[in-house]
Amino acid sequence: MTLLEVQALTKEFGGLRANCDISFNVHQGEMVGIIGPNGAGKTTLFNCISGLYPVTSGRIIFDGRDITRLKAHEVARLGLARTFQVYAATGDLTVEENVMVGCFLRTRSRSQAMARAKQILYDLELEDLSHYRVSELPVAAQKRVTMATALGLDPKLLLLDEVAAGLNPNEVEEVMANIKHVHSDLGITVMLIEHVMEMVMKISHRIVVLDYGEKIAEGDPQSIAKDPRVIKAYLGERYVREHGGKLSPSS
Amino acid sequence: MEVLRNALDFSDFPRVDLCVAALVASFLLIFPLFHFSSFAMATMIQFLMFSLYGMGWNTIGGYGGQVDLGKAQYVGIGAYTTSVMLIRWDVPFWVSMPVGMSFAVLWSFIIGYPLFRLKGHYFAIATIATSLVLKDLFEVWDFVGAARGLEISPIKYHPPDFLRLIFKEDVYYYYVILGFFFLGIFYVNWFRKSRLGFQLRSIKDNEDVARSLGINVHWAKVKTYAIATAFVSLVGSFHACYIKNIEPEDTMSLDISILIALMAMLGGAGSLWGPIIGAGVLIPLKSYLKEWLGAKAGLVGIDLIIYAVIIMLISAVEPRGIWGIVEKARRRRSV
Numbered sequence: 001m002t003l004l005e006v007q008a009l010t011k012e013f014g015g016l017r018a019n020c021d022i023s024f025n026v027h028q029g030e031m032v033g034i035i036g037p038n039g040a041g042k043t044t045l046f047n048c049i050s051g052l053y054p055v056t057s058g059r060i061i062f063d064g065r066d067i068t069r070l071k072a073h074e075v076a077r078l079g080l081a082r083t084f085q086v087y088a089a090t091g092d093l094t095v096e097e098n099v100m101v102g103c104f105l106r107t108r109s110r111s112q113a114m115a116r117a118k119q120i121l122y123d124l125e126l127e128d129l130s131h132y133r134v135s136e137l138p139v140a141a142q143k144r145v146t147m148a149t150a151l152g153l154d155p156k157l158l159l160l161d162e163v164a165a166g167l168n169p170n171e172v173e174e175v176m177a178n179i180k181h182v183h184s185d186l187g188i189t190v191m192l193i194e195h196v197m198e199m200v201m202k203i204s205h206r207i208v209v210l211d212y213g214e215k216i217a218e219g220d221p222q223s224i225a226k227d228p229r230v231i232k233a234y235l236g237e238r239y240v241r242e243h244g245g246k247l248s249p250s251s
Numbered sequence: 252m253e254v255l256r257n258a259l260d261f262s263d264f265p266r267v268d269l270c271v272a273a274l275v276a277s278f279l280l281i282f283p284l285f286h287f288s289s290f291a292m293a294t295m296i297q298f299l300m301f302s303l304y305g306m307g308w309n310t311i312g313g314y315g316g317q318v319d320l321g322k323a324q325y326v327g328i329g330a331y332t333t334s335v336m337l338i339r340w341d342v343p344f345w346v347s348m349p350v351g352m353s354f355a356v357l358w359s360f361i362i363g364y365p366l367f368r369l370k371g372h373y374f375a376i377a378t379i380a381t382s383l384v385l386k387d388l389f390e391v392w393d394f395v396g397a398a399r400g401l402e403i404s405p406i407k408y409h410p411p412d413f414l415r416l417i418f419k420e421d422v423y424y425y426y427v428i429l430g431f432f433f434l435g436i437f438y439v440n441w442f443r444k445s446r447l448g449f450q451l452r453s454i455k456d457n458e459d460v461a462r463s464l465g466i467n468v469h470w471a472k473v474k475t476y477a478i479a480t481a482f483v484s485l486v487g488s489f490h491a492c493y494i495k496n497i498e499p500e501d502t503m504s505l506d507i508s509i510l511i512a513l514m515a516m517l518g519g520a521g522s523l524w525g526p527i528i529g530a531g532v533l534i535p536l537k538s539y540l541k542e543w544l545g546a547k548a549g550l551v552g553i554d555l556i557i558y559a560v561i562i563m564l565i566s567a568v569e570p571r572g573i574w575g576i577v578e579k580a581r582r583r584r585s586v
Contacts, residue, residue, distance in 0.1 A: 090452060090456040113446070
């Protein structure tokens with residue numbers, strides 16, 4: 001079943017075309033990676049899908065509903081959650097309180113929001129950090145907190161914007177474990193923008209490649225790694241030499 | 252039930268805070284027994300009134316980060332509603348106060364709806380403008396006494412009149428406003444833990460993130476603005492019965508708006524105790540400066556200079572005010 005349909009999406013800022021005629025589908029239960037060089041329009045695409053930017057043309061269908069013209073908070077209520085690339089979380093609040101902000105979407109009751117937040121933090125193995133202020137935590141933990149907050153919305157689809165960027169290999173492992181948990185145990189469809197190729201090639205079922213605002217390729221990780229246009233635009237010869245032979249989505 | 256439990260639950264504060272709060276609360280309860288001067292009594296009533304103004308301001312301005320410099324218009328709406336209803340139709344305070352509150356909240360929706368399309372400084376300036384416009388309207392509106400204002404003459408009534416809130420001795424006013432003061436604390440204590448309180452803190456931090464967490468940012472701001480307004484209007488109604496003489500230039504002046512915001516920021520915007528601390532510092536200072544330095548030494552306007560210095564100090568030293576300094580010191584010690 002198709003959960004998200006992006007149809008001929010175009011987003012212009014004045015004369016600049018940040019997204020140009022992009023189309024792709026995301027099916028229920030999939031894990032889809034979005035890759036591409038800096039400035040390719042990946043985050044703009046997320047901002048359009050999540051309703052923060054009005055699109056110039058095209059349509060976005062989520063869960064059978066046309067959400068093209070909906071505002072961000074309405075999109076979120078339908079079950080489409082996201083994280084942000086630079087933003088960590090509300091530094092003033094504790095980890096648990098941050099997650100509660102997300103949980104309050106589905107309940108008015110403080111005790112219910114708190115119970116749900118505790119459950120999510122336990123699931124993501126963040127419960128030890130519950131009472132720290134977010135501003136006191138390392139970046140890796142902050143990024144996992146934003147994931148936890150997004151889970152508070154009980155989403156059907158979760159968009160992750162560079163949750164692994166700038167993290168060390170151990171931290172990448174932790175984040176990856178969280179994403180796998182969200183995807184397989186909670187059954188949430190995931191779309192992720194990522195520069196850490198080791199991760200995105202490993203966990204994605206399918207990859208969409210953007211360059212200069214256009215979709216230049218789409219396919220499973222192996223075929224993407226072999227695609228000459230993708231290699232030229234993004235991966236580079238060296239990456240393929242080192243990783244080319246041993247890529248598989250399940251390993 | 253949960254609402255009540257949250258309002259009365261202060262357990263997330265350190266024990267020191269609660270001890271200090273309990274001491275201050277008991278002092279406030281027995282303060283009139285000490286028979287201080289009438290000047291001290293008047294200052295205390297002002298302190299309680301401005302604490303309440305500050306608590307109201309703190310919901311939208313502190314937790315929500317929307318600097319509002321137009322609260323005087325709501326003081327005016329509350330004060331005028333109560334005065335007009337009492338003078339013209341002999342309506343008691345306990346009826347006119349909620350009526351004034353409804354007018355104020357209605358007005359807050361009318362101006363809040365468009366105003367919250369603005370952000371930051373633009374919003375702050377727009378609130379000043381609307382407040383001044385309303386003041387000017389009241390100055391030419393004969394029904395409410397135009398520029399002369401309205402006077403409640405106490406001889407018509409038989410004090411102590413608990414229905415109309417007409418008393419001879421200040422001690423009655425003191426206990427009425429003290430009651431509102433405690434209710435205000437419980438309300439804000441609930442508010443900061445409520446869904447709206449959480450949403451507002453998220454909005455203050457980053458509006459786009461708040462939106463993508465399903466928060467209707469505009470509506471949350473408009474709602475909270477109405478809550479802040481209700482607080483201010485209530486105290487405005489009380490002000491009318493207490494001062495008994497209201498005029499636009501006095502009740503709705505820009506000074507009042509700025510003082511309300513300033514106190515909350517000095518004490519610590521976005522914290523439960525902040526506005527109370529701010530009022531506790533500024534009100535005695537203001538009374539003293541006016542009484543001695545202003546009237547006796549002829550240094551008129553010295554209070555304004557002091558406010559200006561305080562604003563500069565807050566922005567330079569600690570934007571989170573006195574409470575921010577306390578929390579910082581605490582965290583340093585715990586590390």
